[in-house]
Amino acid sequence: MTIRAATVQKCLVPAAAIVAWESLGRAALLPPYLSYPSSILAALWEVTADGELLQAVSASLFRVVGGFVIGTAAGMIAGLAAGRAPAVRNFFDPLVSFLFAVPKIAFLPVFLLLFGIGHASKIAIVGFSCFFPVFIASRHAVMSVDKVLIWAAQNMGTPRRTLFFRVVIPAAAPQLFAGVRISLAHAFIVLFAAELIGSHAGLSELIAEGDDAARFDLMFAGILAFAVLGFAGDRILMAVRARVLKGQTLGTEEQVVS
Amino acid sequence: MSARILRLVAQWYSIPLLLVVWQLAVSSGLVESRLLPSVVSVWDTLVAQVGDGTLVYDAGVTIGRALAGFALAAVVGIPFAAAMARSQLWRNLFEPIFFFGYPVPKIALFPVFTYIFGFGTPSKVAFAFLECLYPIVVTSYLGFRGVETRLVWAARNFGAGRWTVLRRVVVPAALPSIFSGLRIALPVSIIVVVLTEMIGDSIGLGYYITVWGTRFTFQNVYAAIIIIGVCGYALDQCLVLVQRRVVHWQREASR
Numbered sequence: 136m137t138i139r140a141a142t143v144q145k146c147l148v149p150a151a152a153i154v155a156w157e158s159l160g161r162a163a164l165l166p167p168y169l170s171y172p173s174s175i176l177a178a179l180w181e182v183t184a185d186g187e188l189l190q191a192v193s194a195s196l197f198r199v200v201g202g203f204v205i206g207t208a209a210g211m212i213a214g215l216a217a218g219r220a221p222a223v224r225n226f227f228d229p230l231v232s233f234l235f236a237v238p239k240i241a242f243l244p245v246f247l248l249l250f251g252i253g254h255a256s257k258i259a260i261v262g263f264s265c266f267f268p269v270f271i272a273s274r275h276a277v278m279s280v281d282k283v284l285i286w287a288a289q290n291m292g293t294p295r296r297t298l299f300f301r302v303v304i305p306a307a308a309p310q311l312f313a314g315v316r317i318s319l320a321h322a323f324i325v326l327f328a329a330e331l332i333g334s335h336a337g338l339s340e341l342i343a344e345g346d347d348a349a350r351f352d353l354m355f356a357g358i359l360a361f362a363v364l365g366f367a368g369d370r371i372l373m374a375v376r377a378r379v380l381k382g383q384t385l386g387t388e389e390q391v392v393s
Numbered sequence: 394m395s396a397r398i399l400r401l402v403a404q405w406y407s408i409p410l411l412l413v414v415w416q417l418a419v420s421s422g423l424v425e426s427r428l429l430p431s432v433v434s435v436w437d438t439l440v441a442q443v444g445d446g447t448l449v450y451d452a453g454v455t456i457g458r459a460l461a462g463f464a465l466a467a468v469v470g471i472p473f474a475a476a477m478a479r480s481q482l483w484r485n486l487f488e489p490i491f492f493f494g495y496p497v498p499k500i501a502l503f504p505v506f507t508y509i510f511g512f513g514t515p516s517k518v519a520f521a522f523l524e525c526l527y528p529i530v531v532t533s534y535l536g537f538r539g540v541e542t543r544l545v546w547a548a549r550n551f552g553a554g555r556w557t558v559l560r561r562v563v564v565p566a567a568l569p570s571i572f573s574g575l576r577i578a579l580p581v582s583i584i585v586v587v588l589t590e591m592i593g594d595s596i597g598l599g600y601y602i603t604v605w606g607t608r609f610t611f612q613n614v615y616a617a618i619i620i621i622g623v624c625g626y627a628l629d630q631c632l633v634l635v636q637r638r639v640v641h642w643q644r645e646a647s648r
Contacts, residue, residue: 141481141485144482144485144486145485145486145488145489146489147485147486148486148487148489148490149489149490166508168505168508168509169505169508225403225404225406225407226406226407227407228404228407229404229405229407229408230407230408230411232626233408233622233626234622235580235625236580236583236621236622236624236625236626236628236629237618237621237622237625238583238584238587238588238599238621240584240587240588240591241587241591241598241599241602241614241617241618241621242618243591243602243606244602244603244605244606244607244611244614245428245606245611245614247606248428248609248611249428319496320496320498323498323500324498324500324584324585324588325588327498327500327501327503328500328588328591328592331503331592332591332592332603338501339501342501342504343504346504354504354505355505357501358501358502358505361498361501362497362498362501364498365496365497365498366493366496366497368496369496370496
């Protein structure tokens with residue numbers, strides 16, 4: 136019985152918000168730009184049926200996944216190397232500590248000129264943004280691996296390669312995932328801004344189109360699709376993590392401290 | 394002495410090295426100076442634009458907005474997190490919103506916020522607030538929840554009241570987590586404000602970057618990027634300084 140009361144409480148705020156939104160929106164008590172849920176769902180169905188949504192989602196997805204994969208891979212390789220080799224660390228540290236606080240989107244004009252307004256510039260700017268959180272997390276993860284583990288392995292004659300792949304990487308894995316998770320969140324934020332400023336294709340365009348045409352239900356349909364995409368990406372990453380690292384909670388909801 | 398200088402060089406050489414390579418690439422004509430302005434011209438622009446106050450004004454606008462959103466998020470978020478950690482009802486009511494909302498890219502709400510809050514400062518501050526609120530609430534909530542029950546019991550046992558327990562035991566124990574939440578949120582606030590200024594505004598560093606970027610005058614873009622980098626670095630260092638003063642016991646404990 137107590138469990139059911141808790142469930143009711145958990146659903147209360149979202150449910151109340153949706154009901155209030157729907158009824159006030161239908162009664163035209165809300166400003167028109169807020170639309171209301173049922174008409175948003177209808178608009179979502181409309182764009183799904185005519186294929187516009189699929190086209191927008193696939194364009195956005197291609198960019199975000201491309202940039203995320205490239206940036207994360209580069210950040211992880213550089214970060215792992217920096218964690219192990221002082222020379223690499225000394226090279227990257229000043230650059231990263233300066234550039235980390237800069238919104239990478241500020242480089243968008245430069246990237247637009249270099250790569251044009253198509254896919255390439257978006258992938259580049261998303262990748263560039265993803266590099267930094269992954270680099271910082273990986274570098275930190277490798278450096279905070281328990282020295283005793285490394286010494287124990289070395290003592291048993293483990294070669295350097297094996298040491299790296301069998302001891303350092305597994306010990307650092309939870310923090311590596313934490314970095315990747317932050318970079319995924321950055322990827323979506325940067326993608327949205329890059330699409331809106333630099334080009335006219337993808338989900339941001341769908342949202343902007345709905346906005347321009349005063350079709351606010353369409354605008355919210357785009358926003359909803361974008362939110363679902365970001366949420367789903369995070370859930371997929373967490374599912375992979377749960378498979379790879381059974382029983383570890385560092386870097387998940389229980390421990391989001393970066 | 395010379396060993397210290399050597400270490401300093403070993404730690405910081407990459408920035409001057411990069412600048413030299415950059416300058417050489419441009420002045421040798423290897424890279425078109427239209428694409429990549431020379432270091433010297435960026436420096437000149439930076440000095441001129443800071444000197445006549447243009448960049449100072451825009452930086453003031455951007456940093457002011459970012460800090461306003463950040464401070465609001467901290468003031469609202471930390472007590473909220475404490476309430477969520479201490480009361481089952483609050484936890485049930487609001488936990489789903491924060492934990493499901495955390496990975497959702499909130500930036501997509503940009504057009505809606507512009508309608509509600511207008512085009513200028515309020516919508517930027519509101520966005521910075523929203524994006525900062527999530528990391529602050531989630532990390533401080535976990536900090537508050539992670540306070541050892543033993544400590545609370547011990548304090549109660551010594552006759553401390555609810556309020557004293559909160560002030561003298563719970564808050565200090567949660568402070569390290571609160572600060573790590575704040576350190577995640579601070580750069581986020583700057584990023585969000587610059588980003589939204591780039592999408593649409595008529596003042597601020599984000600606007601400055603878009604304007605000069607569309608004119609292909611990249612000296613100014615790089616000058617603005619340098620200003621943002623310096624401000625972000627300085628603000629983060631300020632926060633670290635405050636953290637060291639407030640949570641002075643943590644450093645010894647973690648060593």
